[in-house]
Amino acid sequence: MDGAIPAGLLAAVRSKRPLIHHITNSVTINDCANITISAGAAPVMAEAPEEVADMVAAAGALVLNIGTLSATQVEAMLAAGRRANDLGIPVILDPVGAGATPFRTAAVLRLLDALEVAVLKGNAGEIGVLAGTGGSVRGVDSGGVTGDPVETALACARAMGTVVSMTGAVDVVTDGSRVYLVKNGVPAMDRLSGTGCMAASVTAAFVAVADDRAVASAAALAAFGRAGERAAAGARGPYSFRTGLFDELAGLTPDDLGQHARIEER
Amino acid sequence: MDGAIPAGLLAAVRSKRPLIHHITNSVTINDCANITISAGAAPVMAEAPEEVADMVAAAGALVLNIGTLSATQVEAMLAAGRRANDLGIPVILDPVGAGATPFRTAAVLRLLDALEVAVLKGNAGEIGVLAGTGGSVRGVDSGGVTGDPVETALACARAMGTVVSMTGAVDVVTDGSRVYLVKNGVPAMDRLSGTGCMAASVTAAFVAVADDRAVASAAALAAFGRAGERAAAGARGPYSFRTGLFDELAGLTPDDLGQHARIEER
Amino acid sequence: MDGAIPAGLLAAVRSKRPLIHHITNSVTINDCANITISAGAAPVMAEAPEEVADMVAAAGALVLNIGTLSATQVEAMLAAGRRANDLGIPVILDPVGAGATPFRTAAVLRLLDALEVAVLKGNAGEIGVLAGTGGSVRGVDSGGVTGDPVETALACARAMGTVVSMTGAVDVVTDGSRVYLVKNGVPAMDRLSGTGCMAASVTAAFVAVADDRAVASAAALAAFGRAGERAAAGARGPYSFRTGLFDELAGLTPDDLGQHARIEER
Numbered sequence: 001m002d003g004a005i006p007a008g009l010l011a012a013v014r015s016k017r018p019l020i021h022h023i024t025n026s027v028t029i030n031d032c033a034n035i036t037i038s039a040g041a042a043p044v045m046a047e048a049p050e051e052v053a054d055m056v057a058a059a060g061a062l063v064l065n066i067g068t069l070s071a072t073q074v075e076a077m078l079a080a081g082r083r084a085n086d087l088g089i090p091v092i093l094d095p096v097g098a099g100a101t102p103f104r105t106a107a108v109l110r111l112l113d114a115l116e117v118a119v120l121k122g123n124a125g126e127i128g129v130l131a132g133t134g135g136s137v138r139g140v141d142s143g144g145v146t147g148d149p150v151e152t153a154l155a156c157a158r159a160m161g162t163v164v165s166m167t168g169a170v171d172v173v174t175d176g177s178r179v180y181l182v183k184n185g186v187p188a189m190d191r192l193s194g195t196g197c198m199a200a201s202v203t204a205a206f207v208a209v210a211d212d213r214a215v216a217s218a219a220a221l222a223a224f225g226r227a228g229e230r231a232a233a234g235a236r237g238p239y240s241f242r243t244g245l246f247d248e249l250a251g252l253t254p255d256d257l258g259q260h261a262r263i264e265e266r
Numbered sequence: 267m268d269g270a271i272p273a274g275l276l277a278a279v280r281s282k283r284p285l286i287h288h289i290t291n292s293v294t295i296n297d298c299a300n301i302t303i304s305a306g307a308a309p310v311m312a313e314a315p316e317e318v319a320d321m322v323a324a325a326g327a328l329v330l331n332i333g334t335l336s337a338t339q340v341e342a343m344l345a346a347g348r349r350a351n352d353l354g355i356p357v358i359l360d361p362v363g364a365g366a367t368p369f370r371t372a373a374v375l376r377l378l379d380a381l382e383v384a385v386l387k388g389n390a391g392e393i394g395v396l397a398g399t400g401g402s403v404r405g406v407d408s409g410g411v412t413g414d415p416v417e418t419a420l421a422c423a424r425a426m427g428t429v430v431s432m433t434g435a436v437d438v439v440t441d442g443s444r445v446y447l448v449k450n451g452v453p454a455m456d457r458l459s460g461t462g463c464m465a466a467s468v469t470a471a472f473v474a475v476a477d478d479r480a481v482a483s484a485a486a487l488a489a490f491g492r493a494g495e496r497a498a499a500g501a502r503g504p505y506s507f508r509t510g511l512f513d514e515l516a517g518l519t520p521d522d523l524g525q526h527a528r529i530e531e532r
Numbered sequence: 533m534d535g536a537i538p539a540g541l542l543a544a545v546r547s548k549r550p551l552i553h554h555i556t557n558s559v560t561i562n563d564c565a566n567i568t569i570s571a572g573a574a575p576v577m578a579e580a581p582e583e584v585a586d587m588v589a590a591a592g593a594l595v596l597n598i599g600t601l602s603a604t605q606v607e608a609m610l611a612a613g614r615r616a617n618d619l620g621i622p623v624i625l626d627p628v629g630a631g632a633t634p635f636r637t638a639a640v641l642r643l644l645d646a647l648e649v650a651v652l653k654g655n656a657g658e659i660g661v662l663a664g665t666g667g668s669v670r671g672v673d674s675g676g677v678t679g680d681p682v683e684t685a686l687a688c689a690r691a692m693g694t695v696v697s698m699t700g701a702v703d704v705v706t707d708g709s710r711v712y713l714v715k716n717g718v719p720a721m722d723r724l725s726g727t728g729c730m731a732a733s734v735t736a737a738f739v740a741v742a743d744d745r746a747v748a749s750a751a752a753l754a755a756f757g758r759a760g761e762r763a764a765a766g767a768r769g770p771y772s773f774r775t776g777l778f779d780e781l782a783g784l785t786p787d788d789l790g791q792h793a794r795i796e797e798r
Contacts, residue, residue, distance in 0.1 A: 019405045026292050026558050027565050027577050033293050033459040038504060043459065044363070044405030045293050048336050051369035058366070058404055070580050097576070100590070103583035138590055139551045139576030191782070193565040193575065237779025238570060247503025250457070285671045292558050299559050299725040304770060309725065310629070310671030311559050314602050317635035324632070324670055513769025516723070 001180065001265060006219035007258030009206050014040035018060025018208035020201060023047045023077050025067025025096065028194030032063070035198040038250040039223070041205035047073055052080035059089055060208030061118075063200050066107055067096035067140065074107050081115040090118035090207045094200040098122065099129030099137035112160055118213050120156070121165040121200045124149055131156035140196075142168070150179055150266065165217040167199055171225075173218040180218040183262040184225025186232040188241045195245075199224050202249075222261035227252055229260070267446065267531060272485035273524030275472050280306035284326025284474035286467060289313045289343050291333025291362065294460030298329070301464040304516040305489070307471035313339055318346035325355055326474030327384075329466050332373055333362035333406065340373050347381035356384035356473045360466040364388065365395030365403035378426055384479050386422070387431040387466045390415055397422035406462075408434070416445055416532065431483040433465055437491075439484040446484040449528040450491025452498040454507045461511075465490050468515075488527035493518055495526070533712065533797060538751035539790030541738050546572035550592025550740035552733060555579045555609050557599025557628065560726030564595070567730040570781040571755070573737035579605055584612035591621055592740030593650075595732050598639055599628035599672065606639050613647040622650035622739045626732040630654065631661030631669035644692050650745050652688070653697040653732045656681055663688035672728075674700070682711055682798065697749040699731055703757075705750040712750040715794040716757025718764040720773045727777075731756055734781075754793035759784055761792070 020036050022029070022045045029045055036043035046055040049072070056062050062084045064077045084091050093115075095108040108130060111117070120130070125142035128135020133155050134146025145152045150172055157164040157176035166172045171182035189195040203220040210216035230252075231244030286302050288295070288311045295311055302309035312321040315338070322328050328350045330343045350357050359381075361374040374396060377383070386396070391408035394401015399421050400412025411418045416438055423430040423442035432438045437448035455461040469486040476482035496518070497510030552568050554561070554577045561577055568575035578587040581604070588594050594616045596609045616623050625647075627640040640662060643649070652662070657674035660667015665687050666678025677684045682704055689696040689708035698704045703714035721727040735752040742748035762784075763776030 021405070025577070027561050029293050030296060030459065030562060034504065037457055037459060042405055042407055044366070045291070045334055046363070046367070047334065048369060050337065051335075051367040054367040054369070055405070068577055068579065069583075071582065097578070100576070101578070101583040101586040103580060103586070139553070139574055139587070141574055191569060193562065193569060237782045238566065239775040239778035243505040243509060243775060246505035250503045287671075295559050296562060296725065300770065303723055303725060308671055308673055310632070311557070311600055312629070312633070313600065314635060316603065317601075317633040320633040320635070321671070509771040509775060512771035516769045 001263040003258035003261050005215060006222050006261045007254035009210055009216060009219045010223055010257050011254045012209040013205045016209050017042055018205060019044060019058055020061050020063060020204045021046065021056045021059035022063045023073060023080060024063060024065035027067055028197040031194040032197050032201045034246055035249065036201045036205060038246045039202045039205040047076045049076050049079055052076045053083040056080045056084050056089060057087060061204035062089055062091045063204045064091060064111060065094040065096055065197055065200060066104055067197060069104060069107055077111060078114055085116045090213065091115055092119045092121060092200050092204045092207060093117045094197060095122045095126045095130060097137060097140045098126045099135060100139060105129060117162045119163045119165055119203055119207060119217050120160060121203055123196060124166055124168050127156050127164060127166045128152050131159060163213045163217055165203060167196060171221045173214055175214040178214055179266040180214065181264045181266055182218050182221040182225065184222045184229060186228045188232050188235060189228045192238050192242055218263050222263050223252060223257050226257055226260050267529040269524035269527050271481060272488050272527045273520035275476055275482060275485045276489055276523050277520045278475040279471045282475050283308055284471060285310060285324055286327050286329060286470045287312065287322045287325035288329045289339060289346060290329060290331035293333055294463040297460040298463050298467045300512055302467045302471060304512050305468045305471040313342045315342050315345055318342045319349040322346045322350050322355060323353060327356045327358060327470035329358045329470045330377060331360040331362055331463055331466060332370055333463065335370060335373055343377060344380055351382045356479065357381055358385045358387060358466050358470045358473060359383045360463060361388045361392045361396060363403060363406045364392045365401060366405060371395060383428045385429045385431055385469055385473060385483050386426060387469055389462060390432055390434050393422050393430060393432045394418050397425060429479045429483055431469060433462060437487045439480055441480040444480055445532040446480065447530045447532055448484050448487045448491065450488045450495060452494045454498050454501060455494045458504050458508055484529050488529050489518060489523050492523055492526050533795040535790035535793050537747060538754050538793045539786035541742055541748060541751045542755055542789050543786045544741040545737045548741050549574055550737060551576060551590055552593050552595060552736045553578065553588045553591035554595045555605060555612060556595060556597035559599055560729040563726040564729050564733045566778055567781065568733045568737060570778050571734045571737040579608045581608050581611055584608045585615040588612045588616050588621060589619060593736035594621055594623045595736045596623060596643060597626040597628055597729055597732060598636055599729065601636060601639055609643060610646055617648045622745065623647055624651045624653060624732050624736045624739060625649045626729060627654045627658045627662060629669060629672045630658045631667060632671060637661060649694045651695045651697055651735055651739060651749050652692060653735055655728060656698055656700050659688050659696060659698045660684050663691060695745045695749055697735060699728060703753045705746055707746040710746055711798040712746065713796045713798055714750050714753045714757065716754045716761060718760045720764050720767060721760045724770050724774055750795050754795050755784060755789050756781065758789055758792050
């Protein structure tokens, strides 16, 4: 993909500053708020059933993340998601730990059934479980997929009728026909809690300002990965890396992203 | 205001180390705990209805923050607030996102009606909404007020019978008659999630050791803003700024605050 | 204790990478996830009653931390704990704020009564309260014990039939007969929210790979304290210390721990 495309989307996030409504887990909720700001968007977290439909109406995108799911939260996700669907606001679903317990898997399938999900962003194990083609998840960590990862992502996208954004050493983004491989990022991102959740927040920021959700998802992962590459240079461990990750995404210029985004169409 | 006043209050926080009971949101709860320690006080977070009245009895101040409000949390806030009122323990209310949804606005008005609130600390949009003089809020961000900000703060303080601490590029603190303008702080504080919440925690620490709540609120904002000024010098982005903000508040001396607090009485 | 013992346990955590299931508070939940990774293990946080029994079945240890306890959470802790007991998975209980309110004290006693707890890790005040020998707690901070700390820990271990790991300037670990004094660590750890919670997570990682729970608990505190010692060298305040603490634990080598662990058997 021509670097001008992710560069232009990053510039659009910065100029439009979309509001990103999150219903998310309690572990990485602060990371998600701050990475949204670093990307150039504005976060709001709200999950009371009494207010989610009102809050999402002002948003440019809605992130649903099941990392510490409760039954009440599922209801809030459904209410917010339905309102988002009615208003044409894209919904990004992060199926954290799907496959680790029946409760999580069932909740994700229910959300996918009830809502029009614009982007399903998960790790390989989660996507494999949801595609039904084979995948394993331990806690919230991917144990990988059975067979070829690209085929898994394609199968999931076709079955669910959504863009699938499958993170890993190489990220795979597909709408069921086109396939983008995103090769930015560094291994240090796997040794920090919440980078997957943050990737969903950045994806939401990009999807909020774009018409093509597959392209926006790939561009978001390239931007986040590029910030990680820049942060890794000065890091002495996971927390100095974390400091750098937020600093570098906030300071990332469209020019730098345009030159260094590594998105290949397969 | 003579710098000796905020300097003396900072020294008092450090020597008395008041316990600050928070019922707060899940996004910035860790930031609030750590900034309370950096200010020199001791945090405790507790929101089970079964224990809030017991916990607040040991506290020097109570912070109520509605950033991720639930119906259960409102009941806990009322229970803790009533006990605090009975015992003469000051209540600091942070109406995060009031105006963004009817649920939040109604909850704040209910808390203001049921409790004696010592300090209402919000951004301009929130205070404008609560004053009824006009204000706008998107998510949790201020969209500004209709008319003059000082008049908005005065109107709110008079209508609610409380000290209003309205944060912004210049903070406005008023008890309905006196008006303090606090000119410390840096723009980087607006690009970090939770600085508003942290300001409420620092305010609570200062109010817990002072008789004059308007003076204590202004002094707290000066101290927090001064830490931000010192942190900005060495920051390369929002997270290195954050690291500096906590470090600098923890290391802030009464002497430095006395020399650099910029509090003007209007 | 010969340094080869904690060194060997650290190496075992790194090679086995046990899954540590946490049911914990909302203040330090992110710290606990990341410190678990820094220790070399894998965290998962899950507290929905619908899934805790499934999730814990995949874990190497279960951490129960009552820092922001709710009635629902107690039920989840009981369900997860019973399943852990059935499967022989060790349970680490952190009685945060026991003694500060009757609700917390009663919940801890209920958990200790219903579950076989492998390690009870608390500060001196909490252990003194639970031992019934005298202790005071303000908020979540220890106010110390009545009499000799080692006798308090021994009394608690004998009364509860568990290993007690009592943190302080010198940590005391005992199974009711053997007593280990751990002398690693620095005062900066007391000026950061969540270091007690993190100590429980690191303890769980070590206990998950060891047969001797008292030895594993002492080794964990030595490793965590050693990381603190290394971090303190470069810190300018609590947050640069925090950055260093995670970086240094992640980078801590078995060799360094073997040479610098200071665990004395009394």
